[in-house]
Amino acid sequence: MSSPQYPYPPQPPAGYQPPHEGTSLKTALAAGAIIASLAANGFLMYQVNDIRKESARRDEVVQNQIETIKENSTVMTAAQKKHLEELRDDLASTSKQATQMASQAKKEALNYADEQAKRLEAENAKTKQSVDQTNTALGEVKQKADTANARIADVNTDVLGVKTDLAGTKTDLDKTKSDLKKVSGDLGITSGYVATNSKEIEDLRRRGERNIVEFSLKKQKNLQKVGDISLRLDKADMKRNRFTVILLADDKTVEKKDKTVNEPLQFYVSKSLYELVVNSVSKDQISGYLSTPKYQNR
Numbered sequence: 001m002s003s004p005q006y007p008y009p010p011q012p013p014a015g016y017q018p019p020h021e022g023t024s025l026k027t028a029l030a031a032g033a034i035i036a037s038l039a040a041n042g043f044l045m046y047q048v049n050d051i052r053k054e055s056a057r058r059d060e061v062v063q064n065q066i067e068t069i070k071e072n073s074t075v076m077t078a079a080q081k082k083h084l085e086e087l088r089d090d091l092a093s094t095s096k097q098a099t100q101m102a103s104q105a106k107k108e109a110l111n112y113a114d115e116q117a118k119r120l121e122a123e124n125a126k127t128k129q130s131v132d133q134t135n136t137a138l139g140e141v142k143q144k145a146d147t148a149n150a151r152i153a154d155v156n157t158d159v160l161g162v163k164t165d166l167a168g169t170k171t172d173l174d175k176t177k178s179d180l181k182k183v184s185g186d187l188g189i190t191s192g193y194v195a196t197n198s199k200e201i202e203d204l205r206r207r208g209e210r211n212i213v214e215f216s217l218k219k220q221k222n223l224q225k226v227g228d229i230s231l232r233l234d235k236a237d238m239k240r241n242r243f244t245v246i247l248l249a250d251d252k253t254v255e256k257k258d259k260t261v262n263e264p265l266q267f268y269v270s271k272s273l274y275e276l277v278v279n280s281v282s283k284d285q286i287s288g289y290l291s292t293p294k295y296q297n298r
Contacts, residue, residue, distance in 0.1 A: 180193035180194065180195060180200055180203065180204065181193065181194060182194070183262070183263070183264060184264075185263070185264035185265065185266035185275060186256070186259065186263060186264065186265055186266055187266040187267075189266055189273065191264070191266070191273055191275060192209065192210065192275075192291070193207075194262060194264055194277055195277065195279070195289065196262050196279055197279060198279075201214060201279075201289050204289075204291075208294075209294070210291045210292060210293060210294060211227075211291070211292045211293070211294060212289050212290075212291055213226060213227040213289060213290040213292070214287075214288070214289045214290075215231070215287065215288065215289065215290060216285065216286075216287040217231055217232075217233045217245070217285065217286050217287070218233060218284060218285050219233040219234070219235075219236060219284040219285065220232070220233070223246070223248055226290050227290045227292060228249075228269070228292070229247055229248060229249040229269065229274070229290070230247065230248040230249075231245055231246070231247050231248075231276075232245065232246040232247075233245055233284070233285070233286055234246055234255070235258075236281050236282070236283065236284055236285060236286055237281065238281055238282055238283055241260055241261045241281050242258055242259065242260055242281065243258075243259055243278060243281050243286050244256065244257045244258055244259070245259070245265075245276075245278075245286070247265075247267065247276065249267055249269045249274065250268070250269045250270060254267055256276070259278070261278050261279060261280065261281060261288075262277060262278075262279060263277070263278075264276070264277050264291075265277070265278075269292075269296075270296055272292070272293045272296045273293065274290065274291070274292050274293075275290070275291040276288065276289075276290050276291075277289055277290075277291065
């Protein structure tokens with residue numbers, strides 16, 4: 001807004017003569033008042049005009065601003081409407097996708113649940129089968145354990161019997177030990193006990209000190225196998241209880257001539273001492289046993 005312009009006071013006309021002092025003073029005062037009133041009215045008119053111009057200018061600015069605001073509002077409204085439509089479309093698309101994803105997730109969840117249920121059912125069936133097999137195996141094991149316990153009981157009974165038999169055998173052996181005698185053989189060697197009958201032969205075998213092979217030999221031309229040697233009866237004298245035999249051992253043939261019963265006939269096979277004992281002589285026949293070491297000397 002521009003600052004107001006004040007007009008200068010009017011000048012008196014040319015040739016004007018001021019009145020006398022009294023009249024002139026009144027006139028001057030009246031003229032001053034008129035002039036002041038005119039000046040004030042002029043100033044007021046100027047101010048009013050200036051205010052009108054300023055108001056018109058402001059109205060124009062405001063109107064322009066209103067028009068601008070209207071245009072901007074129209075543009076913003078269209079943009080907002082478009083944005084709202086876009087948001088609505090995005091929301092619809094997102095909702096559709098969410099619905100589809102939820103449906104797919106539900107479908108996958110149901111499929112997974114079905115698969116898990118089937119798997120659990122199969123595992124339960126397999127577990128039940130394993131449990132049944134285990135129960136069956138445990139039943140078989142229990143049955144076998146019962147059988148084994150019964151057998152163990154039988155074995156314990158047998159062991160007690162064996163212990164009793166061993167005790168009796170020990171007693172018999174102790175008794176037999178006194179019955180058996182050590183006799184020097186035909187080589188002059190006293191190697192062990194000599195049995196004179198079948199009972200003593202059995203006792204000698206039970207002692208387990210040497211291998212015992214019983215034989216019965218008839219008179220014939222060919223050699224007969226006895227243990228790991230061969231024998232042939234050449235002569236049997238029943239009255240005198242004497243006999244003569246031919247033996248083949250270690251690729252050597254030896255004649256044991258005119259020997260008596262219960263006399264150990266001694267010979268070596270691979271550096272091990274063998275003994276042949278004849279307990280009885282009958283017509284053209286002898287019987288006895290062959291005694292060999294448990295382990296051969298090489």
